[in-house]
Amino acid sequence: MIKKVDHIGIAVKSLDGALPFYTEVLQLPLIGIEEVESQKVKVAFIKAGETKLELLEPTSTESPIAKFIEKRGEGIHHLALGVESIEERIREMSEKGIRMIDEHPRPGAGGAEIAFMHPKAASGVLVELCEKKVKKG
Ligand SMILES: C[C@H](C(=O)O)C(=O)SCCNC(=O)CCNC(=O)[C@H](O)C(C)(C)COP(=O)(O)OP(=O)(O)OC[C@H]1O[C@@H](n2cnc3c(N)ncnc32)[C@H](O)[C@@H]1OP(=O)(O)O
Numbered sequence: 394m395i396k397k398v399d400h401i402g403i404a405v406k407s408l409d410g411a412l413p414f415y416t417e418v419l420q421l422p423l424i425g426i427e428e429v430e431s432q433k434v435k436v437a438f439i440k441a442g443e444t445k446l447e448l449l450e451p452t453s454t455e456s457p458i459a460k461f462i463e464k465r466g467e468g469i470h471h472l473a474l475g476v477e478s479i480e481e482r483i484r485e486m487s488e489k490g491i492r493m494i495d496e497h498p499r500p501g502a503g504g505a506e507i508a509f510m511h512p513k514a515a516s517g518v519l520v521e522l523c524e525k526k527v528k529k530g
């Protein structure tokens with residue numbers, strides 16, 4: 394079911410402000426930066442050994458990240474677990490009575506499909522299921 398911890402999401406006010414700690418102080422490689430409009434975020438992926446850190450900057454006051462920072466300040470936002478056949482995983486979770494935020498996968502960063510579980514279902518942790526769609530051809 395779960396292949397790995399795909400990434401750890403960290404909510405930050407600005408990528409420019411947060412990145413130097415990870416790339417200069419910790420010397421972790423920056424994989425890339427991209428905007429995910431549907432989630433109202435700009436994200437920076439950083440390689441951290443076998444997993445990744447995902448710094449998330451809100452691109453609007455309506456962004457879930459803006460709301461999170463407003464309420465709780467910057468900090469760890471979500472845990473993303475790498476899965477295969479995400480549609481089936483979502484169905485499995487629903488059948489187990491797990492409260493899903495997403496009943497169907499949504500586009501995530503890096504061409505992934507993602508789906509969130511409600512934090513109440515996971516002892517207060519926002520869990521993201523994430524399937525990297527390998528580009529065919
Ligand atoms: C694109 C990229 C990718 O990887 O590809 C991403 O990750 S996108 C990442 C950004 N996108 C998302 O996060 C989308 C999924 N998130 C959401 O739908 C929403 O943020 C949400 C439903 C988790 C929370 O919405 P909200 O804050 O308006 O709702 P509420 O205020 O009612 O919060 C409901 C309860 O969840 C708690 N809560 C809210 N956010 C979090 C969080 N990140 N971790 C743990 N608990 C959380 C609140 O404190 C509250 O608990 P209490 O009731 O005890 O006070």
Ligand SMILES: [Co+2]
Binds near residue numbers: 447471473
């Ligand atoms: Co994520």
